[in-house]
Amino acid sequence: MSEVWSAAGLTVQVAEPAQEVYESLVAQDAPAKLAAKDPTLWGPDAQPEAAVRLGWVDTFERSRALIPQLAELRDELADLDHVVLAGMGGSSLAPEVITRTLGKALTVLDTTDPGQVRAALGDRLERTVVVVASKSGSTIETDSHRRAYWQAFLDAGLTPAEAGRHFVVVTDPGSPLSAVAQEMGAFVILADPDVGGRYSALTAFGLVPSALAGVDIAELIDQAAEFAPSIGQAEENPALALGAALSRAHYAALADDGSGLTGLGDWAEQLIAESTGKESKGLLPVVIETPTSPIAKTDHTAIVTMGGSLYAKTIPGSGVQPDISVNGPLGAQFLCWEAATAFAGKALSINPFDQPNVTESKENTARILESGLPSAEPDFVDGAVIGYGVGGSLEAAIRLLFTDQGYVAIMAYLDRFADAEIATLRELVATESGLPTTFGWAPRFLHSTGQFHKGGPQVGAFLQITGTPAEDLAVPGKPYTFGQLQAAQAAGDRLALASRQRPLLHLHLTDRNAGIKQLLGALKSS
Incomplete structure (x- = not known):
């Protein structure tokens, strides 16, 4: 039976409450310590960082x-x-x-x-x-x-x-x-x-x-001020219930429930992934288009709906029964998810405030901007798509990438407005692979899920998509262009992923429009 926690107009409902985790956090005085901004909550190794990162509490x-x-x-x-x-x-x-x-x-x-x-x-x-x-x-x-x-x-x-x-x-x-x-x-x-x-x-x-x-x-x-007192409570603590439930999952499929909050999943994705994806641990958020979108649900996947007003375990008109629902005003949502992530970090025994692997791709990018892009011979050329990392045809390369992996991460170094159609690839890959599948626009994902890719459980397979720009643009006062910077960021991230020996397929689109249609067509026909 699901349980409900409410405070200041925000409600968290969990189908299978993590009662043992909740009670363990209470026994460790986690709510009171977080409310007091006590940096010792996450252990001695995290204390120096936590001491200067708890201002968000108030x-x-x-x-x-x-x-x-x-x-x-x-x-x-x-x-x-x-x-x-x-x-x-x-x-x-x-x-x-x-x-x-x-x-x-x-x-x-x-x-x-x-x-x-x-x-x-x-x-x-x-x-x-x-x-x-x-x-x-x-x-x-x-x-x-x-x-x-x-x-x-x-x-x-x-x-x-x-x-x-x-x-x-x-x-x-x-x-x-x-x-x-x-x-x-x-x-x-x-x-x-x-x-x-x-x-x-x-x-x-x-x-x-x-x-x-x-x-x-x-x-x-x-809204945040009204919700704030609840994070220090041992009982009726929505953030604690949410954090405890999230800490038990390997994947969290995040979806707007259509009740008024738009894009909250993208924000929560970077908060959760960058905060928990380290020391080979962590929870990978999977932002999905609607509550009914394909997610390749596993035994360790929690479906989480997020909204502004709906409160029910079944989303009207869709038949979806989420594992977790979080409904309430936006200011309270921000504080609830931040506190829940901090509680989940405690439950996972990690520091939720550092990002030890984010600088790796940045440093690789800086070196490549100085020395130039590393040369590589393509494994195949198929129409407007050049492939690196897996031999054969486009269809064969994609199928090999999906074999026996924990999740698939699609990383698009493209224009998220002009090339927006490529985002539909996430649903196609999730359906074809049978795996939890994320989609990230680059380089924004490098500042969020990029930490999880390197520091979280090493079970992912990675599909990087780059494209030749129609026209480049200079970065004033710098010896490189935006196109060169974008290419260096992609190459720097490839180096970071390759060093972990994870499956990585790099597809470069010589003609973006044609390449996107070709890639989507390959998935639809496979």
Whole structure:
């Protein structure tokens, strides 16, 4: 029989509650320690990191100071009504969920694809304000976006002083980007330094672009504040129940239930995967299109529905009976999932605040940008598709990739708008392979599931898709283009995966439109 936990309008329902895990966490005083921001909860090895990463537990209270500041800034920039967010991972996914859910327009630029960057630069430039968001201040993608927009404003005839007015920079105190922003004459908003990027939904990273786009951020803060007392309770603790249930699963299929929250699964994916995928442990989130989409369910897969209002174990009209449902207001959802992930980390005996393998692909990328792409002979050429990693034809290579693997990860280094059709590959692969299948747009996934790919259980098979851009685009002030950066990121990630001797098929599309149709056709006919 399912059980229900509720607080502040948010409800978690679990079909098979993890009662033993729940009670064990209570016995270890986990709720009270988390509420008190006690860094010892995850053990001595995690303590130094946790000591400077627990600000998210009550950061919403400090974020109240942003409300009048952002209202004033929005008035000052009233003529700039096209908001572009240049950010990666946690810096971009939360505001994307907030604005999509609340019906506000926000252009999220979290790519190095030259076509997608060029399209953004050509859209209402004279009315654009660019929010440059980077916690470290050294994120290569975000720095490249900043350079491209700065040059575009100058090319449009703006003076440096005029161009600076088109930028709002969100970063940590003392970061390199803070100094650059002052030189640019940009508006600077400093974020809470004691919050990691993937836990930053209710900090300046989530709230600044959302407020500039027209969101009432006070409502989100109020929702989180109302939910917050429940995370320290031993009983009636929705976040604890969710974390305990998640810790028992190997895969979590995340789906919007159609009741008002849009894209929350993408945000939860990066939070869970990057937080738990390490030490050969972890829970892999699988974002699915609808609750009825193919997921290749295993004995260790939990179907999780997420929404704003529906509360029932059966989703009306679909016949779906989720293992876990989480329903409630968005501000409470953010805090609930963050706390649940921290509780799951405790149950799994890992540190949920570090990301020890994320830098590996970054370092590989930096070396490749200096030395050039490694040469490789293709294993096959089939129409518009060049294949590396598995010999034979396209169809044969795909089938071999799916043999006896735990999950399949599709990684698309393409334009997520112009090449959006490739995302339908996830359902086809899940159906054909019989395996849990994820789909990630690159390089955004490198800042989320990329950690799980390297640090989590080594049971995955990887399909990387790259494509020749129709036209490249320079990164101003750098000796490389966006196309070269994108190719270096793909090659750097291939090196990281190959070092773990996991099955890896690299497909390069010499003609993107033709190659996508050919690849989808190969799956449909197999």
